[in-house]
Amino acid sequence: MCLATRKLALERIAFKQGRFGVARKLISFSATEHCSNARFEIGKAAQYGVVSFMLNNTLELLLARRSVVANKLGEPGPDSGQLQQILTIAARVPDHKKLNPWRFIIFQGEARKDFGEVLAKAFEASDDDPSPARRETEANRFMRAPIVVAVICHLIEGSVVPEWEQILSTGAACQNLLIAANASGFSAQWITEWYAYDETVCSALGLEGSERVAGFIYIGTGQEQPSERDRPELKDIVTYWNSPIKN
């Protein structure tokens, strides 16, 4: 059995035993190895039934996926290798004519505190009577999680691809960030709050032209298990088209 396959098998055991920290390390090893030599590794993995386990895992993850609110996202966050992988997955979204109509700004370490000052000042400027408590909240916003990724929609003007499609592709990048973070063993939340729409904040982010914030993806280790959230009944959102001519 090859190394990557052995790690996937160990990851399965770790997951079953609830040893998520161990499983997380093994996932990142095996994912990296699969990426570097994917065809060979997946061919090998198939011999051991690991591919079907991986596919089932994907469905289970998507069926159970839930956000964890930003103020319940603690340490550890992804290390630099894991973050690179999460961002690589985020950039692998459907994108009509390969425009890359999105870019990512990473906040980690001290930069989160420094950006908090930008938020606190922008809030003070927009509020007639800001309380010290509210200033503190704004100053600490980005400290809620070890990593915050600002996803910027960078529309390519004059393209034959409608702006609407470029915005949809940016939303897909946000969703891929959430899924990749979850699949790497972390929790995450996609939020905008007031500062995604504040001119001073957008300028401090370095946004130019028609660029807009699609969201801030907070990533860390969930400090609590979120309860289930109501989802729509398929019967309320799905219809089957039939030709009116035949009726």
Ligand SMILES: Cc1cc2nc3c(=O)[nH]c(=O)nc-3n(C[C@H](O)[C@H](O)[C@H](O)COP(=O)(O)O)c2cc1C
């Ligand atoms: C574009 C966008 C912006 C959002 N902004 C916020 C926000 O500012 N604050 C918030 O509590 N939730 C916000 N949400 C909702 C959360 O990301 C999330 O959907 C919700 O907490 C529960 O979702 P779940 O299905 O991922 O568990 C936003 C969602 C989207 C798609």
